[in-house]
Amino acid sequence: MCLSIPSKVVKIDKENNMATVDTMGVKRDASLDLMAEDDVKVGDYVLLHIGFIMNKIDEEDAMLSLETYKEIIEAMDEEERQRTILEDDNCVNRGV
Amino acid sequence: MQLELKNLYNDFRDAKTIKAYAKIIQEDAKKLNKEIHIMEVCGGHTHTIMKYGVLQLLPQNIKFVHGPGCPVCIMPKERIDHAYVLAMQSDVILVTLGDMIKVPGSNGSLQDARSKGADVRFVYSPMDCLKIASENPDKKIIFFAIGFETTTPMTAALLNAVINKNIPNIFFHINHVTVPEAMAALIADDASNIDAFLGPAHVSVISGSKIYEEFPRDYKKTVVVSGFEPVDVMQSISMIVKQFIENRCELEVEYKRAVSYEGNSKAQELINKYFEKAQNFRWRGLGDIPRSGLRLRDEYDALNAEVLYKDILPTQKIDDHKLCICGDILRGKATPPQCTIFGTACKPTTPIGSCMVSSEGACAAYYKYGNLI
Ligand code: SF4
Numbered sequence: 344m345c346l347s348i349p350s351k352v353v354k355i356d357k358e359n360n361m362a363t364v365d366t367m368g369v370k371r372d373a374s375l376d377l378m379a380e381d382d383v384k385v386g387d388y389v390l391l392h393i394g395f396i397m398n399k400i401d402e403e404d405a406m407l408s409l410e411t412y413k414e415i416i417e418a419m420d421e422e423e424r425q426r427t428i429l430e431d432d433n434c435v436n437r438g439v
Numbered sequence: 440m441q442l443e444l445k446n447l448y449n450d451f452r453d454a455k456t457i458k459a460y461a462k463i464i465q466e467d468a469k470k471l472n473k474e475i476h477i478m479e480v481c482g483g484h485t486h487t488i489m490k491y492g493v494l495q496l497l498p499q500n501i502k503f504v505h506g507p508g509c510p511v512c513i514m515p516k517e518r519i520d521h522a523y524v525l526a527m528q529s530d531v532i533l534v535t536l537g538d539m540i541k542v543p544g545s546n547g548s549l550q551d552a553r554s555k556g557a558d559v560r561f562v563y564s565p566m567d568c569l570k571i572a573s574e575n576p577d578k579k580i581i582f583f584a585i586g587f588e589t590t591t592p593m594t595a596a597l598l599n600a601v602i603n604k605n606i607p608n609i610f611f612h613i614n615h616v617t618v619p620e621a622m623a624a625l626i627a628d629d630a631s632n633i634d635a636f637l638g639p640a641h642v643s644v645i646s647g648s649k650i651y652e653e654f655p656r657d658y659k660k661t662v663v664v665s666g667f668e669p670v671d672v673m674q675s676i677s678m679i680v681k682q683f684i685e686n687r688c689e690l691e692v693e694y695k696r697a698v699s700y701e702g703n704s705k706a707q708e709l710i711n712k713y714f715e716k717a718q719n720f721r722w723r724g725l726g727d728i729p730r731s732g733l734r735l736r737d738e739y740d741a742l743n744a745e746v747l748y749k750d751i752l753p754t755q756k757i758d759d760h761k762l763c764i765c766g767d768i769l770r771g772k773a774t775p776p777q778c779t780i781f782g783t784a785c786k787p788t789t790p791i792g793s794c795m796v797s798s799e800g801a802c803a804a805y806y807k808y809g810n811l812i
Contacts, residue, residue, distance in 0.1 A: 347589075347641050349447040367444060374566060376596040377706045388447065390644060390697055393536065394564025395593050398644050398703050402442045404696040409446060412456045412670065419459050 347392035349400055352385050364391055451668035452491075460673035461496040467677065468498040470684045476502045476632050477679055478625070478771055480618060481587075481639035482509030482799025483667045489804040491669040493676075501680065504632070504771030505804075507621055507725055508639055510586040510614075511538045511797035512765070515723040516757040518614055519544030522583045524751055525612065525744060526557040532575060533559045534568050535583040536590070538797040543790065545757050565590075565597040572609050580609045581744045588650075589641040591615045591733065592706035595713045601742065612744040613735055616720055618642050619650050620731035626658050631770050635679045637672070638664035640694050647702025648692050655688045666694035713739060723759065723793050724766035763792035768801050775805040782806060 350364035350373075360375045362383060374395045375383060383389060388400040450456070479485055485505050488494060494503060507513050523546050526533035533549065540549045540561050553559045558578070560571065565582060572580045584594040594615065601609045618639060625631050638651055643664045651662040661682050665675035675693040682689060692698050713736060720732025735743045745752065759765060762780050767773035775781050775794070785791040787803050794800035798807070 347644075349444065351444050365444070367448060374564075374596065376599070377592050377703060377709070379705050388442070388444070390641070392641060393590060393593050394566050395596065397589075397592075397641070397706065398697055400447065401696045405447060406440070406442055408674075408696065409440075409442075409450050412450065412453070412459075415459045415463070416455055419462065 347390040347397060350389055350391045352383055352387045352389055352396075355383065355385060362389075362396060364389060364396070366391065451666065451670045453670060456670045457491065457496070457673050460670070460677050464496075464501070464673070464677050464680055465498050467680045467684055468500055471500055471680065474500045474502060475634045475679070475683055476504050476771070477635045477637055477676065478504040478506045478633045479637040479665075479672075480506040480508045480622060481637075481642065482512065482797065482801075483640060484637055484665065484672060485509070485801055485804050486799050487667055487669055487672050489808040491672075492808075493669065493672055496673070497676070501676065505768060505774075505801040506625070506636075506771070507722065507769040508587065508618065508642075509794075509797050509799040510590070510616070511542055512769070512793040512800045513616065513722045513724065514539070514542060514585065514614060514793060515721045516544045516759070517721070517753060517755065519548070520546060520757070521612060521745070521752050522549055523547065523552050524753065525581050525583070525748060526552045526559050527555070528579075528748075528751075530577070530579055531558070532571060532578050532580050533557065533583055534562055534571060534580055535559070536562060536565070536585060539583065539585055541790065542793050542796045565593045566600070568597060568609055569600060569604075569606065572606055576608065578608065581612055582609065583612045583614065585614045587616055587618055587639070587642050588646045588710075589639075589644070591714065592645060592703070592709050595706075595709035598713045598739070598742065599709065609742070610744040610747060611735060611739075611742055613714070613733060615714065615733040616722070616731055617716075617733065618646075619653070620728055621722065621725065622651075622654065623658070624725065624728045624731070625770060626654075626660060628770055630772055633660065633771060635661035635663070635682075637675055637679075638662045638690075638692075640665060640667045640671075640697070643692075643694070643698045643702065645703050645706050648690060648698055648700050649702070651690050655690050659688050661688050662690045664690075664692040664694050664698050666697065721756065722769075724769040726766075760791050765792040765794045765802070768794055775802040776809075778802070782809075 354363035714733040717732040717734040794802035
């Protein structure tokens with residue numbers, strides 16, 4: 344019930360205060376009644392819940408998270424690479 | 440890099456990132472000097488935790504307690520009986536959301552009412568009531584409103600539309616509940632054993648993280664507001680563990696891309712316009728929690744089905760099934776497999792307790808993803 348889906352705004356119908364959003368290829372209409380006037384623009388990422396847009400997704404914060412994840416994985420990969428090299432150094436079967 | 444929609448889907452579910460966080464948590468948890476018990480308040484998190492096997496990725500000393508945050512699971516039988524009685528009126532179309540239709544009351548579920556000829560409809564959005572009302576001008580449409588802070592503003596928006604457009608045949612039966620009061624009640628229960636909360640995602644989108652300030656301050660409980668994706672949950676667990684090893688007890692937000700301190704103020708205004716705190720709401724499994732529910736303000740009595748149908752709505756309280764331990768599960772004192780009828784008499788197709796009904800309920804999640812345990 345509470346799962347809201349990230350979607351991208353593709354059209355705004357000012358007269359009816361509705362937006363058309365794209366949810367991974369599926370287009371649907373959503374009410375803008377919970378959003379301040381002119382807050383939502385075409386191209387914005389939003390969360391959609393039971394027929395309403397309930398907020399905008401902050402792109403900068405989303406990117407920041409994704410960058411953090413990339414760094415964490417890179418750090419882990421590096422650690423693993425070093426460990427593999429060290430393990431290789433200790434390999435008893437060397438030269439076999 | 441430019442953010443694309445698929446990033447918001449795939450990258451927050453990325454298996455490699457989940458594993459990386461599992462490793463960080465495993466390492467950090469070695470420094471903990473006690474077990475920590477984290478309650479995920481919200482059923483959406485329960486679902487993610489079970490679906491992605493999060494429990495199996497965690498070290499022994501981090502335990503999860505499944506909370507009460509599934510609006511369907513906490514609906515007491517007497518409220519369902521209200522819905523049932525309303526639905527059975529020949530001039531009423533009862534409209535509700537989600538899995539509500541399957542929850543058993545004392546006379547049966549809304550589905551049973553439907554098989555007896557009642558007109559019960561399940562809609563995607565509260566706004567669908569407008570269409571049903573105009574297509575059925577001789578019927579009374581009663582919207583059986585359920586949900587936490589996340590869905591309350593949508594009910595308020597429908598109220599707004601009904602009033603502004605002068606729609607004569609839509610009425611409301613309000614069952615909205617609020618999260619902080621339930622969290623405080625759970626803490627007050629000594630046996631509940633909670634050290635930290637995974638704060639709900641979309642409740643917080645609406646209400647802002649400000650609603651949890653009292654928990655670190657007054658109750659010394661850590662709160663990290665988390666998104667629903669598995670990477671969000673792992674990162675949030677990691678943030679909680681870090682607080683414990685660094686001896687901090689704070690309110691933090693992991694789900695920054697969607698949650699601000701203030702929340703959605705337009706939505707909050709709408710809620711306040713139409714609703715006020717009810718004296719009490721009786722939660723299925725948890726019992727009475729003062730001020731944990733909302734009611735329509737008196738000036739909207741003319742739209743309030745509870746007022747209009749006062750004479751036919753049952754008032755007695757009804758206890759849960761004797762064998763059902765949903766109450767203990769919602770308090771974190773038991774897990775679903777400990778229920779003697781879990782998976783046998785009680786299954787998603789024949790639910791006895793409400794935790795088995797909704798896919799967000801702890802019992803249903805264990806049943807569905809139980810092979811991972
Ligand atoms: S398995 Fe069914 S009866 Fe048992 S606690 Fe869960 S919902 Fe209640």
